[in-house]
Amino acid sequence: MKELTIQETAEMLQKLEDVHILIHRTPDGDCIGSGYSLQAVFRQLGIRSKVLCDDPIPKRFHFLLPEEPEEDFEPKYVVSVDLAEEALFGSLKEIYGGRVNLCIDHHISNQKYSEYLMCEPDASSACEVLYKIYRVMGIRFTEQIAKCLYTGIATDTGCFKYSCATPEAHIFTAEMMREFPHIRYDLINREMFTVKSRAQLQVEIEMFRNMEFYFNGKVTLVWAMLDICEKNGITIGEMEGLTTLSTQPEGVQVGITVREPKRGFYKISMRSTDSVNVAEICQKLGGGGHVKAAGCTISGTTDEIRQTLLKAVESAI
Amino acid sequence: MKELTIQETAEMLQKLEDVHILIHRTPDGDCIGSGYSLQAVFRQLGIRSKVLCDDPIPKRFHFLLPEEPEEDFEPKYVVSVDLAEEALFGSLKEIYGGRVNLCIDHHISNQKYSEYLMCEPDASSACEVLYKIYRVMGIRFTEQIAKCLYTGIATDTGCFKYSCATPEAHIFTAEMMREFPHIRYDLINREMFTVKSRAQLQVEIEMFRNMEFYFNGKVTLVWAMLDICEKNGITIGEMEGLTTLSTQPEGVQVGITVREPKRGFYKISMRSTDSVNVAEICQKLGGGGHVKAAGCTISGTTDEIRQTLLKAVESAI
Numbered sequence: 345m346k347e348l349t350i351q352e353t354a355e356m357l358q359k360l361e362d363v364h365i366l367i368h369r370t371p372d373g374d375c376i377g378s379g380y381s382l383q384a385v386f387r388q389l390g391i392r393s394k395v396l397c398d399d400p401i402p403k404r405f406h407f408l409l410p411e412e413p414e415e416d417f418e419p420k421y422v423v424s425v426d427l428a429e430e431a432l433f434g435s436l437k438e439i440y441g442g443r444v445n446l447c448i449d450h451h452i453s454n455q456k457y458s459e460y461l462m463c464e465p466d467a468s469s470a471c472e473v474l475y476k477i478y479r480v481m482g483i484r485f486t487e488q489i490a491k492c493l494y495t496g497i498a499t500d501t502g503c504f505k506y507s508c509a510t511p512e513a514h515i516f517t518a519e520m521m522r523e524f525p526h527i528r529y530d531l532i533n534r535e536m537f538t539v540k541s542r543a544q545l546q547v548e549i550e551m552f553r554n555m556e557f558y559f560n561g562k563v564t565l566v567w568a569m570l571d572i573c574e575k576n577g578i579t580i581g582e583m584e585g586l587t588t589l590s591t592q593p594e595g596v597q598v599g600i601t602v603r604e605p606k607r608g609f610y611k612i613s614m615r616s617t618d619s620v621n622v623a624e625i626c627q628k629l630g631g632g633g634h635v636k637a638a639g640c641t642i643s644g645t646t647d648e649i650r651q652t653l654l655k656a657v658e659s660a661i
Numbered sequence: 662m663k664e665l666t667i668q669e670t671a672e673m674l675q676k677l678e679d680v681h682i683l684i685h686r687t688p689d690g691d692c693i694g695s696g697y698s699l700q701a702v703f704r705q706l707g708i709r710s711k712v713l714c715d716d717p718i719p720k721r722f723h724f725l726l727p728e729e730p731e732e733d734f735e736p737k738y739v740v741s742v743d744l745a746e747e748a749l750f751g752s753l754k755e756i757y758g759g760r761v762n763l764c765i766d767h768h769i770s771n772q773k774y775s776e777y778l779m780c781e782p783d784a785s786s787a788c789e790v791l792y793k794i795y796r797v798m799g800i801r802f803t804e805q806i807a808k809c810l811y812t813g814i815a816t817d818t819g820c821f822k823y824s825c826a827t828p829e830a831h832i833f834t835a836e837m838m839r840e841f842p843h844i845r846y847d848l849i850n851r852e853m854f855t856v857k858s859r860a861q862l863q864v865e866i867e868m869f870r871n872m873e874f875y876f877n878g879k880v881t882l883v884w885a886m887l888d889i890c891e892k893n894g895i896t897i898g899e900m901e902g903l904t905t906l907s908t909q910p911e912g913v914q915v916g917i918t919v920r921e922p923k924r925g926f927y928k929i930s931m932r933s934t935d936s937v938n939v940a941e942i943c944q945k946l947g948g949g950g951h952v953k954a955a956g957c958t959i960s961g962t963t964d965e966i967r968q969t970l971l972k973a974v975e976s977a978i
Contacts, residue, residue, distance in 0.1 A: 504821040504834075505854060507847035511835035517821075518828035518835070530824035534908075534934060537822060541911045545869060552866050591851075594858045617851060 345456045348446075350473075353462040354480040356446060357385070357423075362392050364419035366444065368427045369398040369434035370581075370611075373499025373536060376405045378425035378448070378470040381492035383410065385483050392417060398434025402584065404535050408492050421445045426470035426496075428632060429455040448473055453623055453632035468513040471496025475516045490524045495532055502588070503537050506636065537585065543578040551589060558654055562597040562661050565650065566590045570604045580605045587613040587637070597661050598622060600653055602646075610649055613639045620660050629656055662773045665763075667790075670779040671797040673763060674702070674740075679709050681736035683761065685744045686715040686751035687898075687928075690816025690853060693722045695742035695765070695787040698809035700727060702800050709734060715751025719901065721852050725809050738762045743787035743813075745949060746772035765790055770940055770949035785830040788813025792833045807841045812849055819905075820854050823953065854902065860895040868906060875971055879914040879978050882967065883907045887921045897922045904930045904954070914978050915939060917970055919963075927966055930956045937977050946973055 348356065365382055367375035379395040386393040387410075394414050401409065424444045428451035430437050447458035450473055452465035467473045471493045478489070497517060501509035504517075521529065540548070550572050556565040566589050573580050580603050590599025590613075598620050603611040612629070614622035615637055622638040629652070631640020642649050665673065682699055684692035696712040703710040704727075711731050718726065741761045745768035747754050764775035767790055769782035784790045788810045795802070814834060818826035821834075838846065857865070867889050873882040883906050890897050897920055907916025907930075915937050920928040929946070931939035932954055939955040946969070948957020959966050 503819075504815075505847065505850040507845070509846070511838040514831040514835035514838070518831035521828040521831070528824070529826070530822065531935065533822040538905070538909055539911050540909050545910060549866055549869050552862060588855070592855055592857050593862060594856050617855075618848065 345458065346460050348460050348462045350462065350476050350480055353446070353448065353460075354477050356460065357382075357477065358389060358481065360386075360391055360421045360423070360445075362417055362420040363394075364422050364440070365393055365395045366422065366424040366427055366433060366436060366440055367395060367397045368432040371397050371399060371401055371405070373405065374469045374471055374496040375426035376401060376408055377492040377494075377496030377499075378474055380408050380410065381471065381474055381478075381489045381496075382423065382425060382448075384486060384489050384492070385478060385481070387412075388483060388486075394419075396436060396440075398436050399581070402581065404539075404584070405495070407532075407535075408488070408495060410488070423448065424458060425449070425474070426451075428453050430457050448477070451632070451634065453627070453634075453638075455632075466510070468508040468510055469496045469500035471500070472510075472513055472516060485520070485523055487524055487527060490520045491527060491532065494520055494527070494529060495536065498529075498533060499536055503533055508634070508636075540585075541578070541582070543576040544583060546576045547572055547578060547583060548586075548589060551586075555589070555593070556650075557593070559658070559661055561593065561595045563654070563657055564590045564593060564596050564599045565653065566599070566601045567646070568601060568603045570607055587615055591615050591617050598625075598657050600657070602649060602653075608643060608645075610642050610644075611639065612642060612649075612653065613637070614657075620657075622660075625656050625660055629653075662775060663777050665777050665779045667779065667793050667797055670763070670765065670777075671794050673777065674699075674794065675706060675798065677703075677708055677738045677740070677762075679734055679737040680711075681739045681757070682710055682712045683739060683741040683744055683750060683753060683757055684712060684714045685749040688714050688716060688718055688722070690722065691786045691788055691813040692743035693718060693725055694809035694811075694813030694816075695791055697725050697727065698788065698791055698795075698806045698813075699740065699742060699765075701803060701806050701809070702795060702798070704729075705800060705803075711736075713753060713757075715753050716898070719898065721856075721901070722812070724849075724852075725805070725812060727805070740765065741775060742766070742791070743768075745770050747774050765794070768949070768951065770944070770951075770955075772949075783827070785825045785827055786813045786817035788817070789827075789830055789833060802837070802840055804841055804844060807837045808844060808849065811837055811844070811846060812853065815846075815850060816853055820850055825951070825953075857902075858895070858899070860893045861900060863893045864889050864895060864900060865903075865906060868903075872906070872910070873967075874910070876975070876978055878910065878912045880971070880974055881907045881910060881913050881916045882970065883916070883918045884963070885918060885920045887924055904932055908932050908934050915942075915974055917974070919966060919970075925960060925962075927959050927961075928956065929959060929966075929970065930954070931974075937974075939977075942973050942977055946970075 367379040444458040450467040601613040626638035626640040629640040684696040761775040767784040943955035943957040946957040
């Protein structure tokens with residue numbers, strides 16, 4: 345594995361051909377914005393590319409997809425974006441495991457699985473890293489590229505709410521806004537951070553009412569169970585933005601959200617509101633992520649999950 | 662009334678003496694940040710000043726207050742900030758009505774009640790206007806001033822979520838972040854936008870469950886009634902950030918929140934998610950505000966209120 349600079353990455357991207365772009369499973373605004381902005385950039389350079397994801401792209405991100413249909417072709421190169429480890433390829437790991445030529449990322453937990461790596465752990469988002477690369481490449485920004493990058497930066501910073509909302513993130517955003525004043529950033533944000541279907545609101549209300557508090561309210565546990573979702577006619581995949589519920593109560597240091605995408609199989613999201621390093625906690629449980637936002641997967645009964653999680657968190661608070 | 666430029670306002674502020682600074686009743690992050698940043702600036706210039714508000718400053722804003730006790734004195738000048746009309750003085754109108762020398766504001770609905778006016782309707786917040794004025798004045802920014810201005814910009818833009826989050830708002834924020842990298846902006850945001858007491862969460866859950874939908878879900882009505890608050894041991898004043906609930910359901914164009922601070926007396930907040938001009942609607946009801954966020958007060962029974970509001974909104978959607 346060789347680490348690249350922004351400059352070197354910019355040069356390498358220009359030389360690629362027939363690229364498959366991988367983004368992580370359970371795709372979010374940052375990996376989707378990264379993947380599709382990169383595809384738009386490749387198109388500008390006359391390079392054929394295709395974005396691949398193990399899960400479908402949620403509807404609310406469809407405005408970032410290109411209008412042109414995507415071609416099928418055998419890749420000569422594989423680039424992964426916002427993808428810290430091969431486990432997050434999902435089932436695509438069978439095809440692409442060990443085959444990634446270049447990874448562009450911002451996770452401090454990046455597992456260095458690619459031939460070349462451009463990783464900036466101080467960047468707010470993979471989209472921020474790509475913004476810098478595109479500027480060096482002299483790419484002509486289009487409305488689609490700007491929408492992709494804005495969405496990535498906005499979603500990964502919680503709309504500039506978190507500590508990863510750096511001055512650079514604000515400045516790049518201002519630059520894009522000046523270049524594309526007619527994009528309705530407010531509507532993108534509404535879609536990303538505010539809007540919920542009535543079914544989703546219904547489920548959230550139930551989750552709020554069943555929220556569990558531990559260690560004098562320093563830790564919360566929110567259960568997003570299959571049963572509640574099914575009862576309200578909604579899939580767990582549609583319950584985006586759930587992780588923010590767990591940190592709302594006053595005094596919470598670690599908010600834990602347990603999602604049950606398949607019966608008996610649990611995806612854990614941990615959020616730290618201040619000084620607790622949840623990446624460390626999740627790494628011990630076989631996961632990873634950022635200092636303030638991390639995750640892992642566990643299986644077992646809900647009682648076992650609860651015990652495992654509380655034990656893992658206890659020493660950190 | 663004479664309108665001033667940024668430059669003229671900067672010059673005028675330097676010449677004042679013994680200033681009473683007025684901010685609006687039901688104070689929010691922008692008027693509090695404006696008032697107390699201005700007080701800090703006056704202190705730097707050796708000018709005595711005092712911030713006055715008809716309501717107490719909510720606890721979560723106390724970190725913006727100066728450490729030094731405030732002196733009582735008879736004002737030679739009165740400056741109002743973020744204050745569109747004298748009705749928002751509350752009971753202070755008796756003393757200061759018709760006596761404001763300079764108003765610094767960003768409301769398009771400003772009633773031009775002051776001797777001199779510096780109003781920039783395109784600015785995200787009064788704090789953004791003040792930021793520009795302070796830069797022209799050559800003020801030495803301190804951590805307290807930066808915290809005040811950041812809080813004002815962040816709260817009025819919904820943490821950079823709304824259309825009033827201009828490129829300038831992002832750039833000024835980046836400049837302050839670079840100058841004061843150690844301020845925990847993320848914790849300010851957590852306090853402003855995320856944290857809720859358990860009582861508050863309880864009340865919100867009830868409000869969500871009782872949310873009313875009209876005109877095919879284009880209009881929502883959320884009731885923040887005294888009874889629900891009292892039942893949960895919380896005052897209506899502590900129920901900040903309520904207005905965001907009404908616009909969460911998919912398809913909402915106008916979200917209306919009705920607060921009942923005193924029995925039978927209602928404060929209405931209207932939020933537009935897209936093209937409806939709620940300032941116009943609220944003006945018809947004797948209120949005012951911004952195109953996308955406005956308010957008014959009504960009295961009557963809840964049935965009367967509902968009819969009045971729905972009738973006022975109907976023609977706009």
